[in-house]
Amino acid sequence: MVKPKIAPSMLSSDFANLASEAERMLRCGADWLHMDIMDGYVGYSGSRHIWIATSWSQILLITVEPLGKAGASGFTFHVEASKDNWKELVQLIKSKGMTPGVSLKPGTPIEDVYPLLEDENPVELVLVMTVEPGFGGQKFMPEMMDKVRTLRKKYPSLDIEVDGGLGPSTIDMAASAGANCIVAGSSVFGASDPAQVITLLRKSVEDSQKTN
Ligand SMILES: O=C(CO)[C@H](O)[C@H](O)COP(=O)(O)O
Numbered sequence: 001m002v003k004p005k006i007a008p009s010m011l012s013s014d015f016a017n018l019a020s021e022a023e024r025m026l027r028c029g030a031d032w033l034h035m036d037i038m039d040g041y042v043g044y045s046g047s048r049h050i051w052i053a054t055s056w057s058q059i060l061l062i063t064v065e066p067l068g069k070a071g072a073s074g075f076t077f078h079v080e081a082s083k084d085n086w087k088e089l090v091q092l093i094k095s096k097g098m099t100p101g102v103s104l105k106p107g108t109p110i111e112d113v114y115p116l117l118e119d120e121n122p123v124e125l126v127l128v129m130t131v132e133p134g135f136g137g138q139k140f141m142p143e144m145m146d147k148v149r150t151l152r153k154k155y156p157s158l159d160i161e162v163d164g165g166l167g168p169s170t171i172d173m174a175a176s177a178g179a180n181c182i183v184a185g186s187s188v189f190g191a192s193d194p195a196q197v198i199t200l201l202r203k204s205v206e207d208s209q210k211t212n
């Protein structure tokens with residue numbers, strides 16, 4: 001059975017106090033801390049941090065290497081942005097001591113990530129975006145749960161992550177479809193008791209795993 005992992009999205013945190021916000025989330029029971037890095041192409045937006053990269057080598061330089069050095073445990077990249085380079089990227093992520101994951105936007109079919117899961121050097125996590133990447137506080141897209149169900153059936157022990165619009169009112173849909181890694185921004189940071197929300201998210205995943 002895959003372990004539930006709850007990952008508060010730091011996009012909804014107080015950026016002036018990132019370190020203490022991270023510590024607060026860990027004290028509240030977070031398993032992972034989720035950091036979005038947007039390149040201005042896959043994640044458009046008025047988001048508070050957009051990193052503009054002009055070439056593939058520059059993307060590698062400004063993201064993978066420093067994040068590995070800084071101690072990130074995983075690095076998830078968008079399949080849409082790495083069609084020709086994913087093998088090289090997976091290798092680089094692993095060589096920097098991180099777990100490789102792949103993410104897909106709502107309009108991207110799930111079949112696009114199969115080659116990355118079936119490779120001899122596979123990714124170890126799939127992040128199914130449940131909103132268009134770019135902003136916190138958007139509405140969860142329940143129709144994305146078909147992708148999660150399909151993946152869970154095909155890969156029973158894969159880490160399957162969902163990101164966007166997750167909170168107490170949507171978690172049961174994601175958990176019962178088979179997601180075990182839950183990213184949540186506004187529902188956790190906006191709560192008066194973030195620990196309670198994190199516990200609720202984890203319990204939903206655990207309960208679904210018991211019944212499925
Ligand atoms: O990737 C994202 C948006 O593109 C973020 O993880 C976002 O912070 C999720 O926020 P929320 O839980 O409020 O929907």
Ligand SMILES: [Fe+2]
Pocket residue numbers: 009034035036163183
């Ligand atoms: Fe995210």
